Amino acid sequence: MQVFVGTFVHSTVDTPMVILKDSVLGVHNSKIKFLEKVEKLDQLREKYGFENSCITHMTQSQFMMPGMVDTHIHAPQFPHNGLKLDQKLSEWLMTYTLPLEQEYSNVKMARDVFTKVVNRLLRNGTTTASYYGSIHLGAVKVLADVAHAKGQRALVGKDNRLLSQEVGSEPGVQESLRDTEAFICYVNGIKSPLVQPILTPSWGLACSIDQLKGLGELAKKYNCPMQSHLHEIKGEATLRADNCHPNSHPNILEGFAISGLLGKKTIMAHCIWVDDDDLEQLRMNGVGVAHCPNSNLSLRSGFCDVRRYLEKGMKVGLGTDCSAGYSPSLLNAIRCAVHVSNTLSILRPNYQQLSVQECFRLATLGGAQVVSMEDRIGNFEVGKEFDSLLVDTEVPNTPLDVFDEDTAEEKIQRFLFNGDDRNIVRVFVAGRCVFNQDL
Ligand code: GUN
Numbered sequence: 001m002q003v004f005v006g007t008f009v010h011s012t013v014d015t016p017m018v019i020l021k022d023s024v025l026g027v028h029n030s031k032i033k034f035l036e037k038v039e040k041l042d043q044l045r046e047k048y049g050f051e052n053s054c055i056t057h058m059t060q061s062q063f064m065m066p067g068m069v070d071t072h073i074h075a076p077q078f079p080h081n082g083l084k085l086d087q088k089l090s091e092w093l094m095t096y097t098l099p100l101e102q103e104y105s106n107v108k109m110a111r112d113v114f115t116k117v118v119n120r121l122l123r124n125g126t127t128t129a130s131y132y133g134s135i136h137l138g139a140v141k142v143l144a145d146v147a148h149a150k151g152q153r154a155l156v157g158k159d160n161r162l163l164s165q166e167v168g169s170e171p172g173v174q175e176s177l178r179d180t181e182a183f184i185c186y187v188n189g190i191k192s193p194l195v196q197p198i199l200t201p202s203w204g205l206a207c208s209i210d211q212l213k214g215l216g217e218l219a220k221k222y223n224c225p226m227q228s229h230l231h232e233i234k235g236e237a238t239l240r241a242d243n244c245h246p247n248s249h250p251n252i253l254e255g256f257a258i259s260g261l262l263g264k265k266t267i268m269a270h271c272i273w274v275d276d277d278d279l280e281q282l283r284m285n286g287v288g289v290a291h292c293p294n295s296n297l298s299l300r301s302g303f304c305d306v307r308r309y310l311e312k313g314m315k316v317g318l319g320t321d322c323s324a325g326y327s328p329s330l331l332n333a334i335r336c337a338v339h340v341s342n343t344l345s346i347l348r349p350n351y352q353q354l355s356v357q358e359c360f361r362l363a364t365l366g367g368a369q370v371v372s373m374e375d376r377i378g379n380f381e382v383g384k385e386f387d388s389l390l391v392d393t394e395v396p397n398t399p400l401d402v403f404d405e406d407t408a409e410e411k412i413q414r415f416l417f418n419g420d421d422r423n424i425v426r427v428f429v430a431g432r433c434v435f436n437q438d439l
């Protein structure tokens with residue numbers, strides 16, 4: 001048993017941020033066994049029979065929060081993080097990004113880059129990631145292996161894309177579906193409780209309709225989730241012709257729908273330029289939205305109105321969308337989400353902007369809902385798995401200033417706005433410590 005005593009902060013469906021001071025949380029077999037007031041410590045010790053050596057006492061400068069969920073990230077694009085952001089989506093893809101992704105036929109390069117990706121994400125507190133891989137079976141197997149070896153919770157997808165050879169295309173529908181099924185079987189064969197496959201058509205018009213239908217069959221056969229990009233730019237269907245497949249469905253969302261790819265386990269990234277009909281179709285099907293504010297500002301795609309989705313009761317999480325977003329940190333995504341929402345409130349009278357507490361919920365419980373894991377992770381409810389960050393606001397060389405009179409709430413808020421990975425001193429996934437700054 002592991003027992004932690006101190007301050008805990010998490011979200012519930014009803015309240016964006018709940019702060020539990022002077023509390024005690026117990027973990028056994030990867031799961032949260034209890035979360036009580038510290039006065040109950042002796043009683044709990046008797047009931048569960050743990051030794052004092054199992055107890056970690058947090059200091060006044062420390063607190064625990066749930067691990068964060070990156071609902072949308074492209075692992076192969078990591079070498080471009082912070083680079084090549086002078087174009088808008090279509091040119092950015094064709095000039096920089098797809099040529100880079102082509103290089104992942106090289107499995108050694110895949111291992112080197114993906115090791116960096118998973119290490120970087122874990123130390124930044126991303127305990128769960130929904131990854132886009134590349135179109136290469138060998139490379140995405142490596143991504144699943146690396147996440148598994150490092151103990152990260154991950155959905156891993158082999159990209160599906162039929163374009164022209166120069167910009168990176170699968171050879172044909174048969175090969176695409178064959179490799180995708182082989183990948184699903186490979187990941188299922190790892191028998192990891194943490195790593196699972198996800199179908200990943202790179203966007204609606206990059207795939208032919210028979211390809212999408214084939215992926216729909218695989219979704220049904222293997223009960224597999226699906227992720228894609230949707231309505232990222234205005235008038236998406238008019239993207240340059242060489243970005244689209246001639247046999248794609250003219251109505252993007254309809255193409256997914258008739259292929260059986262819209263459902264509760266569907267994650268759609270961006271969803272900026274969604275009309276009311278499409279919104280209704282997304283809502284009715286229980287689709288989750290991956291909001292990627294850094295990417296949307298970096299590529300100048302637009303401002304996603306998250307409030308519109310939340311008011312409809314839809315699931316919304318945050319994505320870094322590296323490397324269209326330049327930062328792999330979900331703290332950065334929280335800040336960008338606040339600023340995108342502030343911008344909307346400047347542009348629109350009476351717009352209720354998102355609070356930092358609401359954006360904290362998007363990064364944790366909202367993300368868990370989007371990846372359909374809210375029964376397992378996302379907050380500190382008893383029975384859930386222990387995916388957690390130990391945060392210290394007063395580490396050496398701290399990036400933030402804390403003042404004597406600061407309340408717990410103020411320390412948490414300062415961390416969300418001004419903290420970084422130096423403040424994340426331990427990271428746990430399913431009860432296992434996967435990153436420890438002292439080691
Ligand atoms: N649409 C299709 N592929 C991509 C991608 O790699 N990044 C982003 N942001 N949008 C896409």
Ligand code: FE
Pocket residue numbers: 072074229269321324
């Ligand atoms: Fe993306």
